[in-house]
Each structure stands twice: as C-alpha cells, then as structure tokens.
Amino acid sequence: MTEPELVDPVAVEPGASTTGGRRAGSPPRRLSVVGVLGELLITAGMLVLLFIGWQQWLNNVIVGTQLYGQSVQQSQIWNKAAGPPKSESPGAPPVITATIPNAQRFATLIVPRFGSSFYRPIAQGIGVVDVLNKAEVGHYPTSQMPGAVGNFAVASHRTSYGANFGHINDLQVGDHIFVETADGWYQYSFRNLQYVRPTGIGVLDPVPEQAGIQPTDRMITLTSCNPLFSAAERIIAYGSFDKFFPRADGPPAEIAATVKGQA
C-alpha cells in the first residue's frame, strides 16, 4: 500500500488523465506481455484453487444448510398432516405402498454420527443429475421401502455435492440410522461396512449378497464411492431395523433437536 502515496499528491486533479498524474516522478509504466501473462496465470491458478475450495468445502456447507432447513420444514408439514395419535399396533411398522415418481422426495435420513445437523431428503431414484447431484440421498427404486421386510437401499455422494456420506467410514457398530417418513421414524442400527466393485449389485438384494433368498429381516444399505476422491470401488454400510417411532409420539430423544431445527 505504498503506491497510493505516489499517486495521491496534488498532481492528480479530478478528471486529469491518469498518465498525466504519473508525471510527478516515476516513469510511465508500460504493459509488458510477460507481465500480463504472468498475472493472468496467477489469476487462473487462484480461480482453480477457489473452485476446489468451493467444490469440496464451501458448497457442501451451503447445500447442507439449505437441505437441513428444508428437512425441518418437511417434518413440520408432516406433523401438521398427521392425524391424532393412533393406538399403536404392536406388529410391523407401516410401509409406504404408493408408487413414488422418480426424483420425488418421500423420506428423510438422519444419522447422528454424521453430525447433529445431518438431516437430508431421500428422493426416489439414483439419477446422477436429478437426484444425487442435488445433494439428495437417492433410493434404489428396485429396493424395498423403509421398514419393509427386505432391504431399503440408498446412495449418496461421499465428496462434493453436499458430501452426505463423507463420514460413512466413521460409523461404529450400533450407531443409529433414522429414516423419517410421513408416518414417523424408523430406527436402524449400523452393523458393518463392506467394500465392493462398482458392479456389486448383490448389496441391493433383499438379503444382501444372497440373491433369491426370501428375506425375514428389515435392512438398510447405504452406498457411496470408495476410496475418497475416487470411484474405483463402492463402500457399503449395512444396518438392521430396531424399532419404529410413530409421528404422533414425537421424534426419538436422540434426534429430537435435529428434527426440530435446534441443531
């Protein structure tokens, strides 16, 4: 900031040509090709760094904040739509039977291990552009619905585009994974990780990796890419169903703050 001192003296009158003002002492400066090229290259380098910072961090924060707000809103909409408390049927949890159109949101995912503000919409389908790159969690349409006997399988990005599953490898046995629908909250417990090739569709089977076997358990499967910043493999996280919390009874204590927007 020493340069301004040179320009400032009385020599520079308002409206005076800027080169005229330079006459005061220093010789007029010329634009050199090398100089301009150098500055352009430095600028380009900074743009690339800014882009990486945006893609890997800033955008995740922006998108994460937006989706958190939207999920809280969705939960409140479901609260209003919910009828009076029904007498709890002691059997199976309710299961969505309607056909959900592609890319439509129908549930929300809450994983306390991923942070208290991790509250992300689940949309039907695994389209890259219409679901996954919007930082939503995508439901494999061929897999079962939340709470159904079989396998509720979803996919999401591990880096960039919200990086929903960025902490998938931090899951510890017993960590709770919640899926929220209009009916209430399904609680699953994380069981194990598995690493498969991109073609390992066996993880989506009603009984994972056991094609043709009749399921008896209710599973959840999260898929993402592996290793970090690569798509050479897929990382799979499995959970098994614990219990269902009806909406009328309010959210489970563990995620109450998240659901109410107080995270």
Added chain:
Amino acid sequence: MYAALWRVLPGPWWVRVVILLVLLVVILFALVQWVFPYVDQFVAPQDVTVTK
C-alpha cells in the same frame, strides 16, 4: 495488468480500494452463484451407485 487497473480507477487511494473490494465481492459472488456450478457439470461426477 493489475497495475493498469489501479491507474484507471478514479479517486484517491481509499476510494480505489473500496471499488476494488466491491468488485472482488461481486466477482466472488458470480463465481459461486453461476460459474462454479456451471463448470461443475463438466468435472466428471463420482459414481456412488452400484449398477450392472
């Protein structure tokens, strides 16, 4: 290039600094709002699904 920009800007040094700061904010906003999301489409998305 940037030196030329500095010379072209009007007013005393602090006015120029303010103009440059405003310019910087505008450019950063445009980058985050429009340019980066556009460029992002061409950066190969990482597949996260298992498929045949």
